[in-house]
Structures are given as structure tokens and as C-alpha cells.
Amino acid sequence: MRAADLDLSELLDIDPHAGEVRFSGARAILLDVVAIGLLRRQLVEALGLTAASAMLTRFGFTHGYRMAEAVQSEIPWDSPAELRDAGGRIHLLQGLLRLAPGDGDPLSPTGARVEASFEAEQHLLHLGPASAPVCWILAGIAxxxxxxxxxxxxxxxxxxxxxxxxxxxxxxxRPAEAWDAEPPAHLVPFHLDRIDARLDGLEASLRDVATALGHVQRKPRPRAAALACTALAHDAHASRDARSARGARGARGARDAPGExxxxxxxxxxxxxxxxxxxxVDATVLVTxxxxxxxxxVARLVHDASPRAHGPFLAINCAAIPETLxxxxxxxxxxxxxxxATRDRPGLFEAAQGGTLLLDEVGELPVGVQAKLLRALQAREVRRLGENRVRPxxxxxxxxxxxxLHVEVEAGRFRQDLYYRLKVIELRIPPLRxxxxxxxxxxxxxxxxAGDRMxxxxxxxxxxxxxxxxxxxWPGNVRELENAMERAAALAEGPRxxxxxxxEEVRAHQPVLAPKPxxxxxxxxxxDHLLSVLARCGGNQxxxxxxLGIGVSTLYRRLRAYRRDAP
Known part of the structure; x- marks a missing residue:
């Protein structure tokens, strides 16, 4: 599997009766992001930025390590590079961040660029603007x-x-040894032993100062604690209301989006x-x-997106009707x-007046019908069988x-003039493979x-x-895939x-887990490197x-060679 193929609904299992949530087979829980934001504020206020960042970074590191273990054991990956690149995709699916297109590899010289971070959002909400980077959990997870x-x-x-x-x-x-022995400020969370030592020294210094000044540690008064809890509850309600408003706007946007x-x-x-x-434009379209x-x-899309969308859309399979009819x-x-023929009957050209007529499998048309079709296209008129007058x-x-059709023309089975008349605009649909x-x-x-139907x-x-x-x-392309999904919907015993x-023919393709001989x-x-970079760039050549530091034409030639050499 590739990183781009991941889908959250397939990684997440929720059993409401057992009270279990599993992500990629591993036991998980769902946490409110505002609760994490409030915890961050309490840690910073109680321990300071340095200690809070250390704790949250260590938590993120453990979470990221376990996440990698789960997806590595549960999912068969195409390559180690795909497993590595899956990390950014999983972070996106879990709602942690949104990566900039094509900039999701932190191991690259320029690093990963994140357009939205839950951690930065919560820090701004609860602690205000920061003077240094604060996405400690995300850095630890990665x-x-x-x-x-x-x-x-x-x-x-x-x-x-x-x-x-x-x-x-x-x-x-970077590899751990690549950083300086004495880390800069943004690396301090990774050196917890040094942080512990500094905190111990700071605590001892504070005790000495307190003793010298004769200060006595005082317990917080109940009134102050109650006010603090009220403030936290107020913040939680305000954050929840803001999040609900954003969710409502997002839901309206999703409903308003046109179908594609x-x-x-x-x-x-x-x-x-x-x-x-x-x-x-009102031109003839050939879909191959x-x-x-x-x-x-695709033919229906052409109709629905055209000024003729209000008119009828009629289709006929030319290979399914005898030549005499x-x-x-x-x-x-x-x-x-x-x-x-007991009554007058209009043909499909007349029935589709003001709309679109799809001639499916037009290559199966008999030569005699091809001549009449060419005449109808050029003159925009038809003559019913047994009638002398023409109808626009x-x-x-x-x-x-x-x-x-070019081969059919060369073989004399399809009229050349009709071929060029049909091929005003050609749309070639690539096979699913x-x-x-x-x-x-x-x-x-x-x-x-299929699930809705059943x-x-x-x-x-x-x-x-x-x-x-x-x-x-998928030799049968989308039609074969549709039949496979209908079978799966009928036979699935559970929700997955x-x-x-x-x-059977789909199951026969076992994942290749063993190394190449x-x-x-x-x-x-x-x-592998070229295909990994192309996937990371979302297919943008x-x-x-x-x-990659090569020309687009060079990349295109290599991709074409890979397809030609593929088994």
C-alpha cells in the first residue's frame, strides 16, 4: 500500500458496545483538543515553558513511536519510503495538522511545511502569541x-x-548525532536528562532563596482555587462554542459543494x-x-455541464441492436x-431534440448506417424510414x-469521413490500471x-x-470494481x-512482504526514489x-519506460 491510499475510516474501528476504539489495530482513545489546550496552559503555568515543552514532546515521541509500530505491523507497505511518508498522511487523517502540498518530508533539506497545526491553534487560544515555536507534541510525534x-x-x-x-x-x-552536542533552544526538549538536572538545580536555588528571606510556603486558598476552576470552565465553554461555529460553517460548505x-x-x-x-461548445465529442x-x-458529464443540460440525455448501444432495427x-x-410498423415512430435523433445523444460502441455501426449518420451530422436533419420529407x-x-477507430478505418470497416466528423474533440479515458x-x-x-442499496x-x-x-x-476497469464492491457489500459479515x-481473482494478488530474491x-x-518524490508531490510532474533536478521531459520519458517495463 502507498501512503496516499490511507483512509481514516479504514484505520479506525469503534465498538460502541465494548467501549473500544482501535487505530490500525492498536487500542486508542479520543481526546477533546480543547482539553489538551487547557492541559498545556496548566503545565506552562505550573512548570514553565521548558518543563512543559519537555513533557509534551516526550508524550508526542511515545505516541509517534507506537503509531509507527501499529501501521508497520497492520498494513503491507509497498516500500520503506511509503511507510515513512505515511506519517504525514496519518497526522492529517487524525486532525493534527494540514501539510502544504509537496512539502511534507521533514527529512528533506528544506523540511516539512505545515499550513495548519492544532497545537499552534490551541496555544494561541489559551496562552496567546509565542516568542518561540510551540508545536512540541507534533515535533515529538514526528x-x-x-x-x-x-x-x-x-x-x-x-x-x-x-x-x-x-x-x-x-x-x-535530522539523525540525533547530526545536531550539535550542546543543543540550541529548540532542541532542549529532547535532552530530558539535562532538563531534569536544571530543574533540580533551580528548585534547590529557590529553596535557598526562600529560606534566606524567611518565606513560608502557603497553600492556595479555596476561594482562589474555585475561581481558577471557574476560569478554566469558562475557557472550555468558549472554546467549544468557537469550535462548534467553525464546524457548522464547515458542514454547510460540504453540503453546498457540487457533486463531482x-x-x-x-x-x-x-x-x-x-x-x-x-x-x-456545441461540438461532436468522441470518447474512447x-x-x-x-x-x-464522462459523456453524461459533457451533457450536464453544457447549455443542453435541461434537455434529454439518451443513449443507445449500437452493438446490442440488430442491423435491421x-x-x-x-x-x-x-x-x-x-x-x-403499425404506427409512426420518431427515432432517437428526434427524441433527443435539444439535448444529447450518446452512441455507445459506435465502432460497431454497419457501413450502411454509417453513411446515414454522416448525413445527419452534416445536414442536421433526418429522414424517417418510409418517408420522403426530412426533419431538422x-x-x-x-x-x-x-x-x-483509426485501425478500423485502415482496415476498411469504418468510414474515414465519419471518423473525422466524430473526432472533433476526443476524450481518451485511461484504464483503471x-x-x-x-x-x-x-x-x-x-x-x-452498494451498502445503501442493501x-x-x-x-x-x-x-x-x-x-x-x-x-x-482490473482488466474490467470500473465496471469490474463496481461488481467487486457489490459482492463485498453482500458478503461482509461486519462493518469492515x-x-x-x-x-477470488482480486484475493489472489497477495501482498509482497518478502524482500526481492x-x-x-x-x-x-x-x-523507487523517483516514484516516491512524484507521489509526495501529489502527481505533479x-x-x-x-x-529531482531534472527536466519535465526527462521525467516523462522515465515514467513511460517504467510503465512499459511493468509486469
């Missing part, structure tokens, strides 16, 4: 996670912080962007791609035109095929739809099942889909090429 995944002590420090007024929070990670086709891959985003641009890749969904289906007939039509035609990033988002959406709305994928899905090549619920070559390491 240190513990990387220490576990890298197999050596790694220290992550924050050198920029939103609570200090910086534009973002910045984190740098489910996709995460750059290739599909480009196809959909071109489809929306094509929808604005393998069977089951989603050609009809196809002419009548498209162009209509009059009464008595042939045996059985106002229809946008979208054609779809899984065949290579070429857009691996779409497999899990599509699977989750299709599983939810009255099982809470279904989700287990990490092991998700790993099987991304390893399968496990590998045993998937079809041959030593890794330089080409292997170069490929321009940004990945800049980070």
Missing part, C-alpha cells in the same frame, strides 16, 4: 514515528511556527477538465477507452414502412467506443452506494482489503470488508522534476 521507521534515533524540531506569527509551521528532521466524478489521478483530472471545456472505463459517465431506432419510421434536428452527438490513485476512492464510493450504509474497507484492491490490475469478501540495482533505487 520524531518517534521516524525513529521507529528509520531504525535509528531521529530528532524533529520546529524552526517556524504559526503561534509565533510565521506564515506556516516548519519542521526539520470520483477521481484522484492527474490523468483523469485532465480528462474531466477537457470534458467541461468541450461541454461549453477500454470497456468499463467510464465512458458513459438500428436504422429505425436512430432515424425513426412511418407506419407501413416494414412488416410490424438540434442534437449534440457524443460517440463512444472501445475500438481504435493506469490511474492507480483512483482505485480506492472509487472503491469506497461504490461500496457506499441497507448497509456503514461499510468500509479494511487495510488488507484495500491493499488487495490496489494490487489488482476483509479480503475474504472480495472476488536479487540485490536491488541502481535502476531499482532510482525508480513539474514540481517533482524540479525537486
Amino acid at each position: 520524531s518517534g514515528y521516524l525513529t521507529r521507521t528509520e531504525g535509528r534515533p531521529i530528532q524533529v524540531v520546529e524552526h517556524r511556527c504559526l503561534a509565533r506569527g510565521d506564515a506556516h509551521c516548519g519542521f526539520l528532521a 466524478l470520483v477521481t484522484a489521478s492527474a490523468a483523469m483530472h485532465r480528462v474531466l477538465a477537457m470534458a467541461r471545456r468541450a461541454a461549453q 477507452g477500454e470497456s468499463g472505463a467510464g465512458k458513459e459517465r 438500428l436504422d429505425s431506432e436512430l432515424f425513426g419510421h412511418t407506419r407501413g414502412a416494414f412488416t410490424g 434536428v438540434d442534437v449534440r452527438l457524443v460517440a463512444a467506443t472501445n475500438r481504435d 493506469e490511474r492507480r490513485e483512483d482505485i480506492l476512492p472509487l472503491a469506497r464510493a461504490l461500496l457506499a452506494q 441497507k448497509r450504509p456503514a461499510l468500509r474497507l479494511s487495510p488488507a482489503a484495500a491493499d488487495r484492491l490496489v494490487r489488482h490490475r 470488508v476483509v479480503p475474504e469478501d472480495l472476488p 536479487r540485490p536491488r540495482t541502481m535502476d531499482d533505487m532510482e525508480r 513539474t514540481r517533482a522534476a524540479a525537486e
Whole structure:
């Protein structure tokens, strides 16, 4: 599995009857972020910034180390780099932070850039602006996670912080020995032995001063303690109200967002962007791609995003209708035109007036019907079978095929003039195996739809099942994935889909956990590094090429070579 494939609903298990919450198989609890903010304030007021930061950093380190242990044992990872990169994704899923796109690796020379941090937010809320970085828990979590995944002590420090007024929070990670022997201020939390010694010395000094001045330690008066508790309760209520208001605004925004086709891959985003641009002009569109890749969904998008959206959207599968009836289906007939024609009947061109007509599997059209279709497209008029007069039509035609029409033209099975008339705008839908990033988002959406139909709305994928899905090549594309999710929804015994619920051909792709039998070559390491950088950049080839220090065309050629060499 890759870091980008992680989904919180698949890592989180909640048993309301047993009162158990598990994250990636490990027992967990849910904590209110305001309570953590109030605890931070009490620690700072009672112990000072140095001791408070040390305690919270140590807590974060332990949490991050355990998190790495859990995901390392529960999830089969494609590579150690994916396991390392998963840390930032898990922090995002848990609501701890929001990473800047393409800047999520603290081990890189420039470090990780964080656009939103729960810790900086809570520090500002309860303690006000800071003079130094204050995301102690986050630095500790990252240190513990990387220490576990890298197999050596790694220290992550924050050198920029939103609570200090910086534009973002910045984190740098280095091996422990790479930092100076005498750490700067931002490294003090990692040297707890030195902190303990300093605190002991400070406490002894304070006792000496108190003795010299004759001060007597006084217990806080009950009245002061009551006022302190009231102040804390007031802060908690105020923070909760502010959080509720933000949540309400976020929920309204999510409801107001328009529905979109489910996709995460750059290739599909480009196809959909071109489809929306094509929808604005009244031109013929040719949608090509393998069977089951989603050609009809893209055709409907063209219709829904066009000025014709108020009109009908009609589709016909040209391969499913006999040649003797196809002419009548498209162009209509009059009464008595042939045996059985007992009344006048308009064809689909007339029925789709003012809307869109989809000719699916247009490559299967007989040559005789191809000539009539070309005439209808050029003249924008049709003549019913058995009738002499022509009828004007106002229809946008979208054609779809899984065949290579250029090859069909070369073989003499498809008219060249019709081919160019249909191919005004071509939208090629890549197969699912070429857009691996779409497999899990599509699977989750299709599983939810199947669960709703079967009255099982809470279904989700287990990490092991998700790993099987991304390893399968999906020769049947989205249609095969939809059938697999319907089967899983029907067979799942609990709220999670496990590998045993998937079809046999999907289960057969076991995760590769053992090392390769041959030593890794330089080409292997170069490929893994290149693909890891590309994934970290969210598939943005321009940004990945800049980070790798190569040209975009060089990156494109290497990616194409990797696809060609893939088994």
C-alpha cells in the first residue's frame, strides 16, 4: 500500500458496545483538543515553558513511536519510503495538522511545511502569541514515528511556527548525532536528562532563596482555587462554542459543494477538465477507452455541464441492436414502412431534440448506417424510414467506443469521413490500471452506494482489503470494481470488508512482504526514489522534476519506460 491510499475510516474501528476504539489495530482513545489546550496552559503555568515543552514532546515521541509500530505491523507497505511518508498522511487523517502540498518530508533539506497545526491553534487560544515555536507534541510525534521507521534515533524540531506569527509551521528532521552536542533552544526538549538536572538545580536555588528571606510556603486558598476552576470552565465553554461555529460553517460548505466524478489521478483530472471545456461548445465529442472505463459517465458529464443540460440525455448501444432495427431506432419510421410498423415512430435523433445523444460502441455501426449518420451530422436533419420529407434536428452527438477507430478505418470497416466528423474533440479515458490513485476512492464510493442499496450504509474497507484492491490490475476497469464492491457489500459479515469478501481473482494478488530474491540495482533505487518524490508531490510532474533536478521531459520519458517495463 502507498501512503496516499490511507483512509481514516479504514484505520479506525469503534465498538460502541465494548467501549473500544482501535487505530490500525492498536487500542486508542479520543481526546477533546480543547482539553489538551487547557492541559498545556496548566503545565506552562505550573512548570514553565521548558518543563512543559519537555513533557509534551516526550508524550508526542511515545505516541509517534507506537503509531509507527501499529501501521508497520497492520498494513503491507509497498516500500520503506511509503511507510515513512505515511506519517504525514496519518497526522492529517487524525486532525493534527494540514501539510502544504509537496512539502511534507521533514527529512528533506528544506523540511516539512505545515499550513495548519492544532497545537499552534490551541496555544494561541489559551496562552496567546509565542516568542518561540510551540508545536512540541507534533515535533515529538514526528520524531518517534521516524525513529521507529528509520531504525535509528531521529530528532524533529520546529524552526517556524504559526503561534509565533510565521506564515506556516516548519519542521526539520535530522539523525540525533547530526545536531550539535550542546543543543540550541529548540532542541532542549529532547535532552530530558539535562532538563531534569536544571530543574533540580533551580528548585534547590529557590529553596535557598526562600529560606534566606524567611518565606513560608502557603497553600492556595479555596476561594482562589474555585475561581481558577471557574476560569478554566469558562475557557472550555468558549472554546467549544468557537469550535462548534467553525464546524457548522464547515458542514454547510460540504453540503453546498457540487457533486463531482470520483477521481484522484492527474490523468483523469485532465480528462474531466477537457470534458467541461468541450461541454461549453456545441461540438461532436468522441470518447474512447477500454470497456468499463467510464465512458458513459464522462459523456453524461459533457451533457450536464453544457447549455443542453435541461434537455434529454439518451443513449443507445449500437452493438446490442440488430442491423435491421438500428436504422429505425436512430432515424425513426412511418407506419407501413416494414412488416410490424403499425404506427409512426420518431427515432432517437428526434427524441433527443435539444439535448444529447450518446452512441455507445459506435465502432460497431454497419457501413450502411454509417453513411446515414454522416448525413445527419452534416445536414442536421433526418429522414424517417418510409418517408420522403426530412426533419431538422438540434442534437449534440457524443460517440463512444472501445475500438481504435483509426485501425478500423485502415482496415476498411469504418468510414474515414465519419471518423473525422466524430473526432472533433476526443476524450481518451485511461484504464483503471493506469490511474492507480483512483482505485480506492472509487472503491469506497461504490461500496457506499452498494451498502445503501442493501441497507448497509456503514461499510468500509479494511487495510488488507484495500491493499488487495490496489494490487489488482482490473482488466474490467470500473465496471469490474463496481461488481467487486457489490459482492463485498453482500458478503461482509461486519462493518469492515476483509479480503475474504472480495472476488477470488482480486484475493489472489497477495501482498509482497518478502524482500526481492536479487540485490536491488541502481535502476531499482532510482525508480523507487523517483516514484516516491512524484507521489509526495501529489502527481505533479513539474514540481517533482524540479525537486529531482531534472527536466519535465526527462521525467516523462522515465515514467513511460517504467510503465512499459511493468509486469
